[in-house]
Amino acid sequence: MSNFTRQEVLLQAENISLRFDKLILRDINFQIHNIVREGHNQGQVVSLIGRSGIGKTQLFKILSGLLQPTTGKILLGEDLHPVKSGEVGIVHQNYILFNHRTIEANLKIGLDHCGKEMTDKEKESVIKEYAGHFDLLDHLKKYPMQLSGGQRQRVSIIQQVLTGNKFILLDEPFSGLDALMIDRVKDLLLKISTLHEHNTLIIVSHDIETTLSISDTAWIMAAQEGKEGATITEEVDLMKLGFAWNPNVKKEAAFRDLIESVKSKL
Amino acid sequence: MNQLKQFFEPFAILKSRSILLLIVVQVIIALVVWQLTCGALIPTPTKVFQKMMSILGSSEFYDDFIASVSLIAQGMFISIAIALVLAYLSLIPFFRPLVEFVVKCRYLTLTGLIFLFTLLSSDGHALKIYLLIFGIVPFFLTSLLSVIDGISRQEIELCKTLRMNNWQTLLEVVIRGRLDQAFDVMRQNFAIAWMMITAVEAQSMSEGGLGTQLIKYNKYIDLSGVFAVLIIIFIVGVLCDFLLGKMRIWLFPYAKLQSIR
Ligand SMILES: Nc1ncnc2c1ncn2[C@@H]1O[C@H](COP(=O)(O)OP(=O)(O)O)[C@@H](O)[C@H]1O
Numbered sequence: 001m002s003n004f005t006r007q008e009v010l011l012q013a014e015n016i017s018l019r020f021d022k023l024i025l026r027d028i029n030f031q032i033h034n035i036v037r038e039g040h041n042q043g044q045v046v047s048l049i050g051r052s053g054i055g056k057t058q059l060f061k062i063l064s065g066l067l068q069p070t071t072g073k074i075l076l077g078e079d080l081h082p083v084k085s086g087e088v089g090i091v092h093q094n095y096i097l098f099n100h101r102t103i104e105a106n107l108k109i110g111l112d113h114c115g116k117e118m119t120d121k122e123k124e125s126v127i128k129e130y131a132g133h134f135d136l137l138d139h140l141k142k143y144p145m146q147l148s149g150g151q152r153q154r155v156s157i158i159q160q161v162l163t164g165n166k167f168i169l170l171d172e173p174f175s176g177l178d179a180l181m182i183d184r185v186k187d188l189l190l191k192i193s194t195l196h197e198h199n200t201l202i203i204v205s206h207d208i209e210t211t212l213s214i215s216d217t218a219w220i221m222a223a224q225e226g227k228e229g230a231t232i233t234e235e236v237d238l239m240k241l242g243f244a245w246n247p248n249v250k251k252e253a254a255f256r257d258l259i260e261s262v263k264s265k266l
Numbered sequence: 267m268n269q270l271k272q273f274f275e276p277f278a279i280l281k282s283r284s285i286l287l288l289i290v291v292q293v294i295i296a297l298v299v300w301q302l303t304c305g306a307l308i309p310t311p312t313k314v315f316q317k318m319m320s321i322l323g324s325s326e327f328y329d330d331f332i333a334s335v336s337l338i339a340q341g342m343f344i345s346i347a348i349a350l351v352l353a354y355l356s357l358i359p360f361f362r363p364l365v366e367f368v369v370k371c372r373y374l375t376l377t378g379l380i381f382l383f384t385l386l387s388s389d390g391h392a393l394k395i396y397l398l399i400f401g402i403v404p405f406f407l408t409s410l411l412s413v414i415d416g417i418s419r420q421e422i423e424l425c426k427t428l429r430m431n432n433w434q435t436l437l438e439v440v441i442r443g444r445l446d447q448a449f450d451v452m453r454q455n456f457a458i459a460w461m462m463i464t465a466v467e468a469q470s471m472s473e474g475g476l477g478t479q480l481i482k483y484n485k486y487i488d489l490s491g492v493f494a495v496l497i498i499i500f501i502v503g504v505l506c507d508f509l510l511g512k513m514r515i516w517l518f519p520y521a522k523l524q525s526i527r
Contacts (some may be wrong), residue, residue: 066423086429096420100443100520109438145523163428252287 003024004239006033010044011167011202012080016062023229024055025062028072030219030232032200033238042245043144043199045189047211050221051266054230056204059221064088076167086099086113088167089160092176096153097144103155104140107131110162111219130158134188150181155194166198173205182207186214209250209259212236218266234265309490316446318494327479329470334463334475338389341398342459353410353448355438370413372404380469402459409451414443436447446518448520451508458502474513 009031016028035042035250050056054159061067063074074083104127111123118126131137136156144152153173160168173189174182176219192198207244212218218236238244241258249255267484272278273288304310309317314448321327327407335481376397383400385395387491417439425435467477483491493499 030406061423064427064428085426089427090423092420092424094420096418096424098421098424098438098443099523100446100518110428113428143520145520160427165427 043193087164
């Protein structure tokens with residue numbers, strides 16, 4: 001096992017609470033650190049685990065700057081500035097794309113707003129490169145409605161990567177997929193996370209086993225007895241436990257025990 | 267037998283040949299029923315058909331036809347422009363009351379306003395255009411607004427995460443992204459305009475048009491003439507509808523991927 005350390009803070013949630021007609025979220029505090037792993041371009045994969053209806057999606061929107069929390073703030077980057085929408089990408093559960101654009105044009109719109117000056121030629125070659133990497137070359141001229149769910153999901157993720165978003169939130173990326181596809185999505189996510197040192201994937205899911213098997217850190221969201229609203233009740237450091245970046249982790253008995261104990265806490 | 271069952275199955279997908287068969291059979295049934303049931307008052311299909319041929323053979327018809335079509339094209343074009351602008355403006359809070367008012371104008375009846383429009387317009391042509399616009403825009407706008415209402419929050423959020431500002435989002439999602447649906451709204455509302463054409467043309471007969479033909483035949487109680495013109499108007503309308511539908515798929519190839527019918 002190679003050496004790794006957690007270094008500077010990349011994202012910090014500070015005292016987040018959210019109230020609609022009742023309190024949904026309260027006292028949410030966590031930090032995502034840059035993980036430095038010797039000999040690897042190691043990004044971060046963290047997960048938020050909780051029952052459905054607990055407020056994961058709302059937290060998501062807060063993290064991406066789309067929803068203003070009732071109290072608290074989300075801070076990003078080295079200077080820990082408040083998040084603005086457009087800094088954190090979202091890949092929705094139903095893989096929303098622009099249906100009136102071809103796949104190529106959908107990817108191009110990501111590059112159009114990436115903040116770098118690029119000629120159309122350069123954009124085209126970047127798109128080709130990613131499409132080749134992620135098995136989409138044959139589909140560039142098609143429209144989103146002509147793609148399968150899995151292919152659309154890949155387009156959605158790459159669209160966000162091309163926009164230059166280092167943080168990408170994934171809402172239930174494994175839902176509705178068969179076992180084989182789940183493995184492919186896992187590979188895809190790991191690949192994205194290692195594209196850049198600072199790439200950070202935040203996965204919201206109720207598929208505990210799959211999510212934990214690719215995460216380096218997980219937060220458990222749950223309600224506490226006698227208190228209104230959900231909060232983070234526990235942090236699981238999979239890196240320290242030796243479960244991170246281990247392709248065969250699902251077979252380990254200790255990992256199975258961990259899953260059971262997480263399940264009991266939801 | 268199986269095929270026969272398919273004809274009555276919801277969501278069944280038919281071959282285009284079967285669909286054509288269905289249409290032909292139903293038209294024939296309709297014609298036969300018409301031929302058999304009409305008494306002395308209503309002209310038979312054969313008589314109407316003969317009349318239609320003689321109308322189609324006259325040069326007068328083509329002038330009227332061109333007059334009607336160019337009037338409707340002009341009216342539609344202006345109405346679409348106005349309705350689109352209003353629909354897009356509806357997203358800007360300042361303009362919302364105005365847009366709401368125009369939508370509610372569907373409940374205003376034209377008849378009472380003809381006098382007002384007559385005073386406002388310089389000639390018969392302008393009057394007809396005004397009436398068309400006034401008749402079409404509220405319906406057109408209503409449909410456009412429901413297209414805009416159908417846009418999901420998530421699509422707007424996608425734009426935000428892609429760092430587009432509000433104006434870029436408007437352009438991408440509402441304008442570009444819904445052009446195909448705006449086009450379809452136009453196609454659907456073309457029917458309303460086409461239906462109005464005869465009533466509008468009656469207001470000023472000097473320019474001719476299919477509507478004036480209809481009035482003429484009505485005046486002489488020439489029912490087979492009335493029917494013939496009606497059928498011509500009907501067929502031209504259906505044909506335009508068909509062409510616009512084809513045009514939509516040609517202009518927006520992704521549009522047909524989304525319909526279930
Ligand atoms: N706009 C809203 N107004 C009031 N309550 C809401 C609103 N949106 C979501 N909620 C409530 O917030 C809670 C959390 O919802 P959500 O974040 O979607 O759950 P999850 O993603 O964990 O399944 C739910 O109990 C839901 O009823």
